[in-house]
Amino acid sequence: MPHMQQALLAWFATHKRPLPWRVSYTPYEVWISEIMLQQTQMERGVVYFRRWMERFPxxxxxxxxxxxxxxxxxxxLGYYSRARHVLAAARRIRDMHGGVFPARLEDIRALPGVGPYTAGAVASIAFGERLPCVDANVERVVSRLFDVDGPVKQEPAAGTIRAWALRLVPENHVREHNQAMMELGALVCRKKPRCGECPLARYCVSLHLGITDQRPVPGKKAVITPVTAVTGVLVCAGRIFVQKRLPGAVWANLWEFPGGRVEQGERPQEAIVREYMEETGFAVRVVATYGLIRHGYTTYRLRLHCFGLEFADAPALQPPAPPVLTAATQYQWVLPQGLQDLAMPAAHRKLADRIYTTL
Ligand code: SF4
Known part of the structure; x- marks a missing residue:
């Protein structure tokens, strides 16, 4: 193992990408970067991370x-429960740890939204605790290096990978080692591995067996459900109606244009009129179409028909009555430029950007 570890560390020293959380490695930065990078591409993560640190240093x-x-x-970034957990965790650190990020693994693990992976990542990368970080990149590297022949997300293969990953962690340079493993998976041991550039090629069992394309063994593919929905931008006296989603629902507490699923046999234009009545009590009519927005989520693929709306009776100078909210906790009538200040689900943000220039 020492030769492998040294080869990996030497490679990392010359090939690592200069990422903003690799400068001072504060626990706060390591934690935020780890949470942000879950389900997020690196380039995108860097942009969000910099913006975040400017606002919440x-x-x-x-x-x-x-x-x-x-x-x-x-x-x-999606997965908004992560953001809520991050806020709750920061408040817990302020209230229970005097504002100082806890160093003990069990204290890190007790923070809201921190699972075993993130706790291990912060403990090892920020505090040097001898633990592995097994993310999807490391899963791929380890399963190929040691020819783990079961689905990597399931036991017993997952346990085998954790055990090998732990054995690989050196006594010293834990931070660099864990970063190096993840970096190797991201840059070299990719889906199509670049074994000719790999510092661990001489130790790699699946390379020697000629089966790198069969590792890692995938699990069952998630079923992606197509969903057709509608949403509408109701304008009255130059202002736009938006509502804040219920807590506990998907996209909890985010602002949106009302809408919902298209029912069987229903036309999208009919669906939006029905949904508005159900969610707000407003009788509306369609006056414009803003096209189709497509957005992919983890388990479903959304096709969102978008419409411009006005009150059905007549173009009113002011809303005829307050809404009767059934799918939201709050509402507001905002100027088009006010949409920029609201946190919205991705598909609704696309629509907001689309209409911004036309209203
Ligand atoms: S030799 Fe190839 S398959 Fe093996 S760890 Fe390196 S890049 Fe991955």
């Missing part, structure tokens, strides 16, 4: 922020 500023602001800075 430390735990104190984050803990003092309101949820609305935090969601706005998270918008576009």
């Amino acid at each position: 430390n735990i104190a500023t984050l803990a003092a922020a309101d949820e609305e602001t935090v969601l706005r800075y998270w918008e576009g």
Whole structure:
């Protein structure tokens, strides 16, 4: 193992990408980067990370922020429960740890939204604790290096990978080692591995067996469900109606244009009129179409028909009555430029950007 470890560390020293959380390795930065990079491409993660650190440079500023602001800075990354957990964790650190990020693994693990992977990543990368970080990149590297022949997300293969990953971690340079493993998976041991550039090629069992294309063994593919939905931009006296989604629902507490699924046999134009009545009590009519927005989520693929709306009775100078909200906790009538300040789900943000120039 020492030769492997040294080869890996030497490779990392010359090939690592200059990422913003690799400068001072503060626990706060390591933690935020790890949470942000889950399900997020690196380039995108870097942009969000820099923006985040400008607004919330430390735990104190984050803990003092309101949820609305935090969601706005998270918008576009999806999985908004992560943002809410990050805020709750910052407040817990402020209230229970004097504002100092805890160093003990069990204290890190007790923070909201911190699972075994993230806790291990922070403990090892920020505090040097001898633990492996097994993300999807490391899973791929280890399964190929040691020819793990079962689906990597399931036991017993997952346990085998954790055990090999732990054995690989050296006594010293834990931080660099774990970063190097992840970097090797991201840059060299990719889906199509570049074994000719790999510092571990001489140790790699699946390379020697000629089966790198069969490792890692995939699990069952998630079923992606197509969903057809509608949403509408109701304009009255130059202002746009938006509502804040219910807590506990998908996209909780984000702002949206009302809408919902198209029912069987229903035309999208009919669906939006029905949905508006159900969600707000407003009788509306369609006056424009804003096209189709497609957006992919983890388990479904959304086709969102978008419409411009006005009150059905007549173009009113002011809303005829307050809405009766059934799918939201709050509402507001905003100027088009006010949409930029609201945290919205990705598909609704696309629509907001689309209409911004036309209203
Ligand atoms: S030799 Fe190839 S398959 Fe093996 S770890 Fe390196 S890049 Fe991955």
